[in-house]
Amino acid sequence: MSLHDDAVLVLKGYEGQEELRQTYLDHLAAHPDGMWKSCHAGHITASALVIDPGHGRVLLTLHRKLGMWLQLGGHCEPEDAALEAAALREATEESGIEGLTLLPGGPVRLDRHPIPAPCHWHLDVQYAVQAPPGAVQQISDESLDLRWFGYDEVAGVADDSVVRLLEATRARL
DSSP states (O other), rough: OOOHHHHHHHHHHHHHHHHHHHHHHHHHHTTTTTTTTTTTTTEEEEEEEETTTTTEEEEEEETTOSSEEOEEEEEEEETTTSSHHHHEEEEHHHHTTOOOOOOOSSSSSEEEEEEEEEOEEEEEEEEEOOTTTTOOOOOOTEEEEEEEEEGGGGGBBOOHHHHHHHHHHHHHH
8 A cells, every 4th residue: 555545544534623634635636746745736744742641741843944843743755654654753763762652543633734835735644652661852953952841831832733732632641
């Protein structure tokens, strides 16, 4: 199965955000290359909120290009076997933490946001991953900073999309 086919199946099975979910499905139906950065009409991305429920905190990255505190994630790669694998790969690469595990139940949220030209949209499929006990992060080249924030601190540093992702993730715990 291709990553494109996997994304369609994941989105068809996703419950909630019906209008946005349909926007994603319509995009993939219209763009066979809709998974890839090269699709200038927009493309699917995969991200993951790294959580440490035992300490009531999340790991956020100060994004190098955007200068904002965000969850970890990014573009799908040809070697990604599934959308959740792309999210897990991105979270592992950007956090430096081995042994992250996906929260069951598939994506937590969808978030569509504009990006600078030449592309137009990121259609982000957002997952949550749990850090193993004693996890120590290591900053990557994609981040200006990487830091743990208590659940109650997130709204003070991150935008509404991250806050909504945290709320949806906490509802799953």
